[in-house]
Amino acid sequence: APPVKARVPLISWVRAGMWSDVTDQFQPGEADEWEEVYDSRPSKRTFALKVTGDSMTSPFPSDRSFPEGTIIIVDPERAAGPGDYVVAKDVGTQQATFKRLMHDGGRWFLKALNPAYQAIEIDDPEMRVIGRVIEYHLRGKL
Numbered sequence: 439a440p441p442v443k444a445r446v447p448l449i450s451w452v453r454a455g456m457w458s459d460v461t462d463q464f465q466p467g468e469a470d471e472w473e474e475v476y477d478s479r480p481s482k483r484t485f486a487l488k489v490t491g492d493s494m495t496s497p498f499p500s501d502r503s504f505p506e507g508t509i510i511i512v513d514p515e516r517a518a519g520p521g522d523y524v525v526a527k528d529v530g531t532q533q534a535t536f537k538r539l540m541h542d543g544g545r546w547f548l549k550a551l552n553p554a555y556q557a558i559e560i561d562d563p564e565m566r567v568i569g570r571v572i573e574y575h576l577r578g579k580l
Contacts, residue, residue, distance in 0.1 A: 440476045440477065441476070442474045442475070442476060443475050443476060443477075443478070443479060443480075444474075444475040444479075444480050444484070445472045445473065445474055445475070446472065446473055446475055446480055446484045446485055446486050446511060447471070447472060447473075447485050447486065448470075448471040448472065448473050448485070448486040448487070448488065448509070449485045449486070449487070473486035473509055473511065473575065475511055475572075475573055476573070477573050478511065478513075478572040478573045480511065480513050480572065481513050481514070481515035481516070483513070483514050483515055484511060484512065484513045484514070484515075484569075484572070485511075485512055485514075485569075486509050486510065486511050486512070487509070487510050487512060487525065487536070488507065488508070488509055488510075489504050489505070489506060489507065489508040489509075489510060489536060490506050490507075491506060492505070492506065492552055493535075493537070493550035493551070493552050493554075493555040494508075494536055494537070494550060494551050494552065495551065495552055496551040496552065497552065497553070501551065502551070503551060504523075504536070504551070504574060505576070507576070508574055508575065508576055509574065509575040510523070510525075510536060510571045510573075510574045511571065511572050511573040511574065511575075512525050512568075512569035512570070512571055512572070513569055513570055513572045514568055514569035516569070516570040516572060517570070518539050518567050518569075518570040519539070520539060520540055520541040521538065521539065521540070522538070522539050522570050522571070523536070523537075523538050523539075523570070523571040524536070524537065524538070524539045524548070524567045524568075524569065524570050524571065525567070525568050525569050525571070526539075526548055526560060526565060526566060526567045526568060527565075527566060527568050528564055528565055529563075529564045529565070529566055530564050534568065535548065535558070536571070537549055537550055537558065538550075538551065539567065540557065545559060545561050546559070546560045546561050547559055547560065548560055
C-alpha cells in the first residue's frame with residue numbers, strides 16, 4: 439500500500455441522489471472515525487464523507503463510478519471547475535449532495551453519473567460548492 443500522507447475526519451455522510459444534512463459535529467482535529475489520504479495533499483480543513491444512494495453509480499462499466507459505501511475525501515480549499523466532482527449545499531437548509539460540476543450555456547449544474555437522475559441547476563446564491571473531491575476509496579470485502 440502507498441504511504442499515508444494524512445488522516446482526515448469522517449464527519450458525516452452525503453446522500454447521493456437526494457439532498458441530505460451535512461453536520462460537522464467535530465472541532466478541527468477531532469472525530470470518532472478517521473480516513474487515510476494516500477494520493478493527495480489535503481488542506482487542514484479536508485474531511486471525508488461516506489456516499490449512500492445510487493445517483494453517482496454509473497451504469498456503464500467503463501465509466502468512473504462512486505457506489506454506495508465509497509469514501510470521498512473533500513477539500514474545501516480547492517477550487518472547483520467544470521468536470522470536477524464536488525459536494526454542494528443549499529445555504530438556507532444546510533443540506534448537501536455529491537455530484538459532478540458542469541457548465542453549459544453559461545449556467546452551472548450538478549450532474550449525477552446515473553442517468554436516472556436529473557441535473558440540478560445551481561445558479562442561485564443559496565446554492566454553493568463547499569468542496570472538491572480530491573480522492574476516493576472503495577471498500578470491499580471478499
